[in-house]
């Protein structure tokens with residue numbers, strides 16, 4: 001993937017130092033406001049990187065959860081959703097999903113069921129939420145109830161990317177849930193992945209310790 005890492009030195013450093021890394025994806029029909037929501041949340045600190053091969057924008061964000069630094073990769077597509085399904089790699093190793101609809105377009109709400117079905121085919125267990133966007137255009141909609149997702153126990157948020165209502169809260173909640181999921185996955189394959197990651201980290205720690213020891217014992221090598 002053609003990522004110009006040189007253009008985001010500070011974020012890369014934070015990412016390198018991060019205690020944990022999570023991937024969060026966004027689903028929903030075209031023009032519901034997925035990109036605007038991410039831009040609103042990341043406003044001052046983000047720099048999108050265009051991965052033109054996959055028509056994908058990857059937003060990198062450093063968050064703090066508890067006392068840990070979390071490197072968050074937000075994935076946003078440009079165009080694929082118009083064909084009503086996503087490339088499987090979009091779902092690959094995602095730790096949380098934000099499903100968005102536009103309160104002014106009923107069809108975008110109706111289509112959530114399709115998005116949810118596809119999500120669960122690839123990622124049966126990851127945390128997910130339902131987001132009703134553009135409430136600034138008609139505040140009355142917040143008195144209506146949107147039941148999709150209730151049965152599955154999905155949290156629901158009324159938001160506006162335009163005026164910022166609830167945007168930070170929704171994203172922070174989802175980052176937290178993504179981290180919780182990554183640390184305690186309920187999907188078998190994810191459990192295996194987490195074990196492997198821990199194993200790699202242990203190996204890295206050991207080899208670093210060995211290297212340090214070698215330096216201490218063999219000053220002539222330094």
Ligand SMILES: Nc1nc2c(ncn2[C@@H]2O[C@H](COP(=O)(O)OP(=O)(O)OP(=O)(O)O)[C@@H](O)[C@H]2O)c(=O)[nH]1
Pocket residue numbers: 028029030031032033034035036037077078079081133134135136137159160161162163
């Ligand atoms: N009034 C209002 N308009 C919004 C809001 N969020 C997005 N829009 C408008 O909706 C349009 C689509 O927003 P995008 O963020 O590009 O939508 P998207 O879901 O990323 O669309 P695709 O990239 O085509 O999938 C733009 O014209 C935005 O200005 C909102 O909260 N309120």
Ligand SMILES: [Mg+2]
Pocket residue numbers: 034035036076077078
């Ligand atoms: Mg977009």
